[in-house]
Amino acid sequence: MTTNATAPTSPPGRGIPRPKATTARRTSVFLSTHPRTRLALLLSAPLFWLALVYVVALAALLVTAFWSVDSFTGQITTEWTLDNIITVLTGSLYQTVTLRTIGVALLVTIIDVALALPIAFYMAKVASPRARRLLVIAVLMPLWASYLVKAYAWRSVLSQDGILEWVLAPFGLHTPGYGLTATIITLSYLWLPYVILPIYAGLERVPDSLLEASADLGGKSWPTIRHVVLPLAAPAIIAGTIFSFSLSLGDYITVNIVGGASQMLGNLVYTNVGAANNLPLAAAIALIPIAIIFGYLALVRRTGALDNL
Amino acid sequence: MMRISRTARRGVTVGLAIGSVALLTACGTTSGTPTATEEALTELGDGEGQVSILAWPGYVEDGTNDPAVDWVTPFEEETGCQVTSKTYGTSDEAVNLMKTGEYDVVAASGDATLRLIAGGEVQPVNTDLIPNYEGIYDFLKEKEWNSVDGQSYGVPHGYGANLLMYNTDVFTEAPTSWDVVFDKASENAGKVTAYDSPIYIADAAVYLMAHQPELGIENPYALDEEQFQAAVDLLKEQRQSIGEYWSDYLKEIQAFESGDSVVGTTWQVIQNVLADSGAPTDVVLPEEGATGWSDTWMVASDAANVNCAYEWLDYIASPEANAQATAYFGEAPSSDAACEFREDCEAYHAGDEDYASQIWYWTTPIAECVDGRTDVECVDYAQWTEAWSEIKG
Numbered sequence: 001m002t003t004n005a006t007a008p009t010s011p012p013g014r015g016i017p018r019p020k021a022t023t024a025r026r027t028s029v030f031l032s033t034h035p036r037t038r039l040a041l042l043l044s045a046p047l048f049w050l051a052l053v054y055v056v057a058l059a060a061l062l063v064t065a066f067w068s069v070d071s072f073t074g075q076i077t078t079e080w081t082l083d084n085i086i087t088v089l090t091g092s093l094y095q096t097v098t099l100r101t102i103g104v105a106l107l108v109t110i111i112d113v114a115l116a117l118p119i120a121f122y123m124a125k126v127a128s129p130r131a132r133r134l135l136v137i138a139v140l141m142p143l144w145a146s147y148l149v150k151a152y153a154w155r156s157v158l159s160q161d162g163i164l165e166w167v168l169a170p171f172g173l174h175t176p177g178y179g180l181t182a183t184i185i186t187l188s189y190l191w192l193p194y195v196i197l198p199i200y201a202g203l204e205r206v207p208d209s210l211l212e213a214s215a216d217l218g219g220k221s222w223p224t225i226r227h228v229v230l231p232l233a234a235p236a237i238i239a240g241t242i243f244s245f246s247l248s249l250g251d252y253i254t255v256n257i258v259g260g261a262s263q264m265l266g267n268l269v270y271t272n273v274g275a276a277n278n279l280p281l282a283a284a285i286a287l288i289p290i291a292i293i294f295g296y297l298a299l300v301r302r303t304g305a306l307d308n309l
Numbered sequence: 310m311m312r313i314s315r316t317a318r319r320g321v322t323v324g325l326a327i328g329s330v331a332l333l334t335a336c337g338t339t340s341g342t343p344t345a346t347e348e349a350l351t352e353l354g355d356g357e358g359q360v361s362i363l364a365w366p367g368y369v370e371d372g373t374n375d376p377a378v379d380w381v382t383p384f385e386e387e388t389g390c391q392v393t394s395k396t397y398g399t400s401d402e403a404v405n406l407m408k409t410g411e412y413d414v415v416a417a418s419g420d421a422t423l424r425l426i427a428g429g430e431v432q433p434v435n436t437d438l439i440p441n442y443e444g445i446y447d448f449l450k451e452k453e454w455n456s457v458d459g460q461s462y463g464v465p466h467g468y469g470a471n472l473l474m475y476n477t478d479v480f481t482e483a484p485t486s487w488d489v490v491f492d493k494a495s496e497n498a499g500k501v502t503a504y505d506s507p508i509y510i511a512d513a514a515v516y517l518m519a520h521q522p523e524l525g526i527e528n529p530y531a532l533d534e535e536q537f538q539a540a541v542d543l544l545k546e547q548r549q550s551i552g553e554y555w556s557d558y559l560k561e562i563q564a565f566e567s568g569d570s571v572v573g574t575t576w577q578v579i580q581n582v583l584a585d586s587g588a589p590t591d592v593v594l595p596e597e598g599a600t601g602w603s604d605t606w607m608v609a610s611d612a613a614n615v616n617c618a619y620e621w622l623d624y625i626a627s628p629e630a631n632a633q634a635t636a637y638f639g640e641a642p643s644s645d646a647a648c649e650f651r652e653d654c655e656a657y658h659a660g661d662e663d664y665a666s667q668i669w670y671w672t673t674p675i676a677e678c679v680d681g682r683t684d685v686e687c688v689d690y691a692q693w694t695e696a697w698s699e700i701k702g
Contacts, residue, residue: 075428093698093699093702159564159568159569160567160569161567162567177569178553261701263702271694271697277405278691
């Protein structure tokens with residue numbers, strides 16, 4: 001055994017010359033052998049953004065829920081107090097509005113799922129590839145228009161001399177006018193694409209062979225849907241409900257436009273930030289939908305719905 | 310390894326959270342106690358070459374929104390003060406923005422002025438240094454919303470009343486009283502509208518002043534606990550008949566055009582728009598009187614460009630500029646001379662002192678009753694906003 005035999009370096013003048021050990025090269029060698037450092041460097045900028053600008057800013061805002069405000073000068077007093085939380089938890093106003101908001105969000109979710117299921121099923125399993133593309137575009141199209149345009153469009157549709165009244169009047173029916181019904185209709189319309197798309201994506205992943213197998217075994221359409229399609233699509237459906245439910249919980253613009261005299265949690269937050277200039281109370285109210293949606297997410301976590309988002 | 314890096318990351322996050330909370334705390338406590346004892350200027354110097362203005366939309370137009378609407382450029386040419394301006398949407402927003410100290414001048418309504426004065430955000434104004442102040446209607450000067458202890462805090466701009474609008478197809482005879490939106494509101498249940506702001510509680514107080522004299526309301530912005538409760542109860546009763554509340558004036562225009570609203574509070578400018586479109590509506594100032602607004606141009610307490618600020622206050626009070634700005638916004642101007650530059654002064658009852666005396670101009674409700682009572686404590690604006698949420702339910 002000679003020292004030459006164990007030396008890994010190639011003799012000069014033979015083979016590929018060894019590159020110069022510049023800083024850039026040393027760094028890249030280091031990174032290629034340390035995958036975790038590589039990952040950390042790659043993610044540090046977006047994580048910094050997420051943590052500082054998004055999470056911390058939101059947390060800092062919510063911390064104000066434990067502060068109070070000087071009613072006259074509008075200055076925030078930074079003394080810790082649970083007053084706002086207690087007000088929000090015990091005030092009958094907040095309880096009523098919370099129940100109303102949850103009711104609206106639930107109804108919107110049910111309506112959207114009922115509408116989205118057949119559309120998504122047709123798109124995923126029945127339509128030709130060409131028709132499928134057109135349908136995806138059709139579903140996405142409303143998203144290209146501004147939220148406000150769509151909400152105001154519904155305001156004129158639902159109005160006393162709007163198109164709905166014109167269509168319904170010959171049948172002795174009338175437009176619901178502005179109010180909670182109008183809010184539910186408009187929100188259902190606004191969030192429908194967000195429910196169709198995850199369900200469509202979920203159904204597309206259900207293998208056709210399973211449907212064929214069910215048919216071969218004598219399963220008719222309805223049992224096939226009930227025993228094969230729905231269980232497989234359940235996580236996707238729940239993923240869709242997360243959108244319609246959470247978006248409805250936080251909405252205040254639609255209620256403002258077509259809700260008549262009704263208000264939801266979002267309106268209370270908005271009034272307290274804008275008119276009342278009471279940021280601490282607004283932050284305390286904002287904790288309600290956050291708590292509800294966290295509860296909901298914890299509930300559906302095990303169904304695998306979150307993987308479908 | 311994994312665990313260590315995760316803990317480290319959490320440590321950073323917590324550190325940042327604590328850091329930013331500490332920062333916020335620092336911001337909150339440096340504000341100090343407000344003082345309103347500053348002296349007004351005694352003489353003016355040369356213009357600083359610039360002035361920054363905070364105002365309602367439509368008050369400071371330099372032609373960028375509509376080339377035909379421009380009264381800022383003549384001011385800039387005349388005085389050499391370049392104007393930068395920012396608009397705000399609500400009085401509360403204005404109060405918040407003034408706290409940044411970035412503005413020299415603010416156009417504030419009466420529900421913000423007292424808060425600005427008490428918060429030390431604006432300085433007393435020496436009206437002797439403003440030649441055009443002379444021409445302004447006397448009934449707008451030295452009011453509780455633009456002066457404190459006889460010291461003026463600004464120059465009145467335009468004013469207007471919150472009128473009663475009704476659908477002429479539904480009301481063949483013009484209503485003369487606010488009872489159509491209060492005691493008789495149920496006759497048009499679902500089609501009554503009201504202004505969506507805590508300050509609307511004052512409208513109920515104006516009605517109670519005439520119809521329940523035993524409550525002893527002297528000023529709708531100075532309500533003690535009992536009077537306040539009566540107004541709130543009246544509004545909760547009214548809530549049963551409300552179709553919708555409005556704060557966006559386009560929303561009200563559309564609601565009256567389509568017949569979704571047939572009666573409720575409004576502004577003259579809304580009636581003007583509806584009349585142009587041929588909608589069957591009209592307005593009236595009911596016998597009980599009405600609430601209204603009167604805006605004031607004020608100077609920031611730490612204004613960097615105080616001379617240009619005074620130049621602006623004088624300019625915007627000049628008949629021509631005042632006529633342009635108030636006409637564009639849809640309100641009465643603050644002087645007779647301005648009416649020479651406008652043709653619609655009559656519609657706004659400009660200078661009609663009888664008419665103006667029926668208007669209770671928006672004032673911030675404070676604990677120290679603005680009607681001068683000292684034996685009771687009045688309900689302050691914070692409680693007004695709280696009650697307003699409850700009324701809407």
